[in-house]
Amino acid sequence: DTAVSQTPKYLVTQMGNDKSIKCEQNLGHDTMYWYKQDSKKFLKIMFSYNNKELIINETVPNRFSPKSPDKAHLNLHINSLELGDSAVYFCASSQVMGHTEAFFGQGTRLTVV
């Protein structure tokens, strides 16, 4: 069973479109995250969710919005996509925020054309 799963794995879309990436974890973890990996492989946190509450929102454009229907899911919605949004987006979860390792999904490669 996949611990943290993301869909889709690949997403190609045109500028201006709105898209969503889904994430689910079956580990029973309390905390979920979204990370962005740019073309130089640099990983940076975008959002943290603890028990469905947004804990931190890094300086990301408000075109990006995380939505959590329940503790096991954290979806990422992106409006008005721009070329610069092209990247790999990772969902992750951890059992206890700040005290345990994060388990990552397989990533979603988003390409905006």
Added chain:
Amino acid sequence: AQTVTQSQPEMSVQEAETVTLSCTYDTSESDYYLFWYKQPPSRQMILVIRQEAYKQQNATENRFSVNFQKAAKSFSLKISDSQLGDAAMYFCAFIGYSGGGADGLTFGKGTHLIIQP
């Protein structure tokens, strides 16, 4: 804010030999965790090893071990008996307790490890 520095963009090692990847970090926190993650071409982020800052003993996982020097803020990864499957990007990462870890993991820029057969 904390920073994580990996000064080796790329390393190459012969199969079966030992290689050490460097990582230094800067933080004002006293309680934190450090990790090494591996990212093979499949893109999956895989936890290699973790170290709690309050533990003096260096963590070990099979062929992987760390040299944690808290005063020097250094956290290097040693891979013994390198195997072809070890070829990947390796990321050093930090998470602090203050704020409950809400800042998430802070990553270094990564070291690309090449294994020569």
